[in-house]
Amino acid sequence: MSRRSLLKWAGLATVGSAALGATGCVGFNEKTPISDTGDVDENPGEWIPCSCWVDCGSKGFNKALVKNGEVVRLGTDKSHEDSPDCPQLRGCARGRSLRGMIFGADRIKYPMKRKNWQPGGGEAAHGELRGRDEWERISWDEALDLIAGEIERILDTYGNEGILLPGGVPQRMGDVEIGRLMYIKGGCLEQTGAVSSGAWTEMAKLIGMPEEQNDRMDMRSSDVIVLWASNPAWSRAGLPNYQYLQCRDAGVKFICVDPFYTPTARALTDDYxxxxxxxxxxxxxxxxxxxxxxxxPSTNPLIDWDFLERCTIGFDADHMPEGADPKDNYKDYVLGTYDGVPKTPEWASEICGTPAKDIELLASGENSHLKSN
Known part of the structure; x- marks a missing residue:
């Protein structure tokens, strides 16, 4: 792999990202910028679509007001009137704070390498100096040559399995460009279940639901929505904030379980x-x-036993996998049958700090003050 080919693929990736960022970015409809003195600004600048690198999965709609080559303000979707059926694609608070990252004092603005590191691996890398070596600035050409050369060296020495691409599945997460590059070179090792994908894509299947959930309109028919460590007011995938507000207006009640009384909890919840x-x-x-x-089952049905019978293993001693110890079943563990420690709300309260009564009410659905009218 030559430096020229690496630059070529990096350039194509940049063009692809720019094209993606421009898709659907029409009708900015920004008002005429006003200067600090209150007069019409003689240099209004230009609104330019920009990417959002906050890893929430939705890549919100962002745009930057650029004056004289400098980002002076960030904006979001104003292409049409907001409505429940066609909401604006607004960026979240984190996405709209990217200007602070761009001009952050700790931002790395040019390539650097450890002073005593040299290509070739082994002793040349001086791994013993990691964390205490000095850093020196290098040119972009030198950085690209070093990266391309080390990729080729590792592939020649260890094969494609010698390169690990962390951070999620490349074709689904934020490593699309480097993932495509490595596929062209024959592939690499990847991670599965990284970042939030375990809860995001797999949990629904574990409880018998497809990955594609109900339509957002159907949420408004809920009685109660539980937000468990969910703070979409700061970072979210899609537009849950707007849909949650529509649910609240429709009479849906919200419970928030979280270490912090978040902005989402303040805006939505009836019970924190x-x-x-x-x-x-x-x-x-x-x-x-x-x-x-x-x-x-007759007077107070809380468990769907039919679902457990058909779709799960390991819940009780009669449904353990072949070869597993029947005593390791989930039900007996919860009840403390063999370890002598029943996992009661009082037991849990000592660990999590949540009042035992709140745990019991949340589990049984007896939050009477949260029932919809």
Whole structure:
């Protein structure tokens, strides 16, 4: 791989990104810029579509007001009137704060390398100096030559499995260009289940639902929506904020479970349930205890036993995988049958800090003050 070919593919990737960013970017409809003195600005600048590199998956609609080659303001979608059936594609707060990153004091503005690092691997890399070596500025030509040369060296020495491309599946996440480059060179190792894709794409399947969920209009028929560690007011995929507001106007109630009383919680929720960071599993086990111990198919049906029978393994001793110890089933673990520790709401409360009564009410659905009229 020559430096010229690397530049060629980088250039194509840039053009592709620019074309993608321009798609649908019509009708900016920005008002005439006003100067600091209140007069019409003689240099109004130009609104230019720009990409959003905040990794939420939706890549919100952003545009930059550029004056004399400098970004002075960020904007978002104003191409049409906002409506429930055709909402504006507004960027989120994180996406619209990118100007601060562009001019951040810690932004790396040019290529650098460790002073004692040399290409070729092994002792030449001086790995013992990582974290304490000095840095030196190099030219773009030198940086491209080093990168292309090291890629070729690793491929020749270790094969395509010697290169790991982290950060998610390239063709689905933010590594499209470098992923395409590596595929042309014969492929590389990738990660699966990275970033949020486990919860994003797989959890629905685990509870028997397709990846494609109900239409956004159907959300408005809900009684209660639980936002579990979800703060779309700051970062989101798609337009959930707008749809959630439509749900609220339709009478849907919201519960927010989060360590922080977020802007989303302030704007939407009828009930905020605090929880200590990293203790979700304990709280969920406490909720599972309520469901198992209080379920009565005749008078208080809380569990879909038919679904568990048809679609799951490992819930109880009678449905364990072949060769597994029946004592390792989920139900007996929750009830503390063998370890002597029932995972009650009181047990969970000691870990997650959430009041036991709140855990019980959330699990049983007895939040009477949250029932829709």
């Amino acid at each position: 349930i605090p929880i200590r960071p990293g203790t979700d599993s304990a709280m969920l086990l406490g909720m599972a205890y309520v469901l198992i111990s209080q379920d009565d």
